[in-house]
Amino acid sequence: MAAVATEATAVFVMSKRFRIIRLGLVATFLLARPGGSAVLPDDRADIFYSDYKGGGMDITGESVLVRKKFSENFSVEANYFIDKVSGASIDVLSQASVIKDERKQKNISLDYIHDKTQYNFSYTDSAERDYTSNTLHFSLSQDMFGDLTTITLGFSDSRDKVGENDGSAFVPRVVWLGHAESRTYQAGVSQIVTKSLITGVTLEVISDEGYLANPYRSVRYLDLGGGGLGYGLASQVYPNTHTSTAVEGRAKYYLPYRAAASVSYRYFSDTWGVRGNTIELGYTQPISNLWILEGRVRHYNQNHATFYSDLFPFAGSQNFVARDQDLAAQTNNTIGFKATYAFLPDGWKIFKRGTASLDVSHIQFKYDDFRNIKDYNDTPAGGNYAPGAEPLYSFGATVYQIYLSMFF
Amino acid sequence: MKISITNMFRRCALAAIVIASSAFAADAGGPAPAFTLTDLAGHSGTLSQYKGQVVMVNFWATWCGPCQQEMPLLDQMYKKYKPAGFTLIGVNVDKEAPAVKELLARKPVSFPVLLDPANQVSKAYHVDEMPSSVIVDRKGQIRYIHRGYKPGDENEYQDRIRQLIRE
Amino acid sequence: MSTVMKLGVIAAVLLLDACSIQPWVKPYERDRLADPIMSWDRDVISGAYVDHIYESREGSRGGTGAAGGGCGCN
Numbered sequence: 001m002a003a004v005a006t007e008a009t010a011v012f013v014m015s016k017r018f019r020i021i022r023l024g025l026v027a028t029f030l031l032a033r034p035g036g037s038a039v040l041p042d043d044r045a046d047i048f049y050s051d052y053k054g055g056g057m058d059i060t061g062e063s064v065l066v067r068k069k070f071s072e073n074f075s076v077e078a079n080y081f082i083d084k085v086s087g088a089s090i091d092v093l094s095q096a097s098v099i100k101d102e103r104k105q106k107n108i109s110l111d112y113i114h115d116k117t118q119y120n121f122s123y124t125d126s127a128e129r130d131y132t133s134n135t136l137h138f139s140l141s142q143d144m145f146g147d148l149t150t151i152t153l154g155f156s157d158s159r160d161k162v163g164e165n166d167g168s169a170f171v172p173r174v175v176w177l178g179h180a181e182s183r184t185y186q187a188g189v190s191q192i193v194t195k196s197l198i199t200g201v202t203l204e205v206i207s208d209e210g211y212l213a214n215p216y217r218s219v220r221y222l223d224l225g226g227g228g229l230g231y232g233l234a235s236q237v238y239p240n241t242h243t244s245t246a247v248e249g250r251a252k253y254y255l256p257y258r259a260a261a262s263v264s265y266r267y268f269s270d271t272w273g274v275r276g277n278t279i280e281l282g283y284t285q286p287i288s289n290l291w292i293l294e295g296r297v298r299h300y301n302q303n304h305a306t307f308y309s310d311l312f313p314f315a316g317s318q319n320f321v322a323r324d325q326d327l328a329a330q331t332n333n334t335i336g337f338k339a340t341y342a343f344l345p346d347g348w349k350i351f352k353r354g355t356a357s358l359d360v361s362h363i364q365f366k367y368d369d370f371r372n373i374k375d376y377n378d379t380p381a382g383g384n385y386a387p388g389a390e391p392l393y394s395f396g397a398t399v400y401q402i403y404l405s406m407f408f
Numbered sequence: 409m410k411i412s413i414t415n416m417f418r419r420c421a422l423a424a425i426v427i428a429s430s431a432f433a434a435d436a437g438g439p440a441p442a443f444t445l446t447d448l449a450g451h452s453g454t455l456s457q458y459k460g461q462v463v464m465v466n467f468w469a470t471w472c473g474p475c476q477q478e479m480p481l482l483d484q485m486y487k488k489y490k491p492a493g494f495t496l497i498g499v500n501v502d503k504e505a506p507a508v509k510e511l512l513a514r515k516p517v518s519f520p521v522l523l524d525p526a527n528q529v530s531k532a533y534h535v536d537e538m539p540s541s542v543i544v545d546r547k548g549q550i551r552y553i554h555r556g557y558k559p560g561d562e563n564e565y566q567d568r569i570r571q572l573i574r575e
Numbered sequence: 576m577s578t579v580m581k582l583g584v585i586a587a588v589l590l591l592d593a594c595s596i597q598p599w600v601k602p603y604e605r606d607r608l609a610d611p612i613m614s615w616d617r618d619v620i621s622g623a624y625v626d627h628i629y630e631s632r633e634g635s636r637g638g639t640g641a642a643g644g645g646c647g648c649n
Binding site: 467469471474475502503527531535536537538556557 | 598601605606609610647
Binding site for chain 3: 038039046048050052061063065079081118141143145146147148149150152184186188190191192194195196198200202203204205206244246247248250252254258259260266268270272274276278284286292300302305325326327330332357359361363365399401403405
């Protein structure tokens with residue numbers, strides 16, 4: 001993808017996605033690991049490749065992971081992940097800019113089991129040109145009541161440094177704007193209800209403080225007098241604290257002909273006024289001992305944050321202003337399919353088994369109060385729409401994931 | 409609802425002590441429940457046919473990782489102590505036989521394996537952990553119950569077996 | 576006794592009484608739960624990656640991730 005260098009003031013829009021990646025990827029990666037059983041997971045090595053295309057963005061992800069037991073009670077997992085972003089996002093409000101950046105994340109995780117308790121400690125380091133993040137995480141899982149119940153408690157602490165690239169794609173000049181600190185508290189209960197049914201509830205409270213806005217995004221306000229666009233741009237101003245609560249309930253049921261059906265619902269609420277609902281259904285169908293096919297559908301909706309608006313009435317109308325699409329009222333729907341093939345069902349040399357997986361999903365995003373300015377109103381010549389009357393933004397994205405897992 | 413906190417506490421403290429003590433908790437010392445099960449070939453096997461010998465009844469399943477880990481060691485132990493009057497019976501608790509057949513074809517053992525798909529014997533022996541090994545003396549009394557398996561446990565098995573063989 | 580103390584005592588009693596709850600799914604009945612298709616997340620990297628795709632585009636975050644289940648051995 002050709003990188004277009006405009007004037008020296010060309011801005012690289014680092015969408016908020018990468019901001020939240022630090023908190024999101026790290027937190028979810030850490031909590032999404034298995035825990036609570038009295039046996040450590042199998043030793044494994046994985047290679048992973050993914051590609052996300054949508055909304056003008058092309059993001060690839062590459063990762064390797066290795067997990068090894070050093071005794072029956074202790075294992076270590078190491079993971080390396082690279083995100084590469086390129087494209088021109090809808091967020092760009094200034095002159096045409098192209099995004100091109102790379103994020104590298106390293107993670108090391110230690111698991112220790114003693115009787116019915118599993119302890120996990122991990123450290124993650126994430127770095128890209130204009131953003132760094134370091135996270136420490138600790139959790140423990142306890143099996144109780146005949147191993148039918150598992151209680152998990154976790155805590156994470158993240159320190160981020162936020163910057164902005166004032167230069168260009170090839171001559172970057174990063175200015176560091178501030179810091180952010182995030183604390184996450186997790187509590188979960190997993191309960192086996194019958195021979196065929198397992199359920200779980202998770203509660204996660206995240207509290208951030210510091211520089212929380214995306215420096216590359218701007219808000220717009222109505223300005224019929226100047227510039228010809230009908231609107232003016234200003235910096236976003238975010239509160240410097242943010243606390244959110246998410247509660248998720250999930251259940252998985254074993255169907256007698258050997259298949260599994262799952263359902264989950266999550267409710268999200270934060271101090272910025274966002275309320276989100278996520279519902280997901282999944283179905284897993286093994287075929288013989290070699291194939292596992294899975295399908296999933298997911299629906300998400302949220303309202304907009306209190307200080308969000310696509311178009312403010314005038315400059316300085318509110319203390320806090322945002323036009324980040326993550327905070328807009330929106331829905332998205334996903335459909336995904338995954339096929340896993342056991343290409344080494346009986347093992348080979350030191351490997352007990354090996355699987356290859358292909359996962360394809362399509363996500364359709366629809367915004368209820370974020371308008372597509374880039375395609376319809378970002379130059380006076382292209383401005384066929386009055387500000388605030390541009391079409392609402394929507395786009396589709398396709399995600400491919402391919403990975404190989406070797407167990408030994 | 410009348411709740412006697414002292415009773416609750418006593419009951420739980422007792423449970424906690426039992427759980428916290430070693431995996432080798434002596435059972436009530438009662439007689440080992442008799443059973444008759446069939447093996448993969450369809451032949452009948454009973455506990456009583458081994459009366460006079462020291463018997464270890466090992467409860468295992470194809471889907472249980474630690475069970476798989478200890479099988480080769482149990483096999484070695486069986487071969488070693490069989491001449492001295494010891495038998496090991498592997499009671500498999502899988503609901504379906506084909507997986508058991510396939511596993512034993514890949515990783516055979518020399519001790520008898522009997523199938524308990526209806527889990528009657530597991531219930532009779534109050535199996536509350538997978539795997540579980542119940543060691544029965546020459547008179548048919550349960551002497552030791554070992555819950556779970558961690559590498560190194562086979563040494564404890566051997567100590568107990570040697571002790572009972574000498575009786 | 577204040578309300579907090581009363582709640583504390585009730586919680587403690589329930590927890591203590593729970594020590595005598597017998598598991599209604601016996602360890603030898605956990606074959607289905609031990610089946611890999613019943614695990615919450617077989618593929619660690621993929622699970623985290625998909626979560627991050629959503630977290631970076633939505634206002635919601637957290638709440639996903641679970642532990643438990645499996646064969647309950649040892």
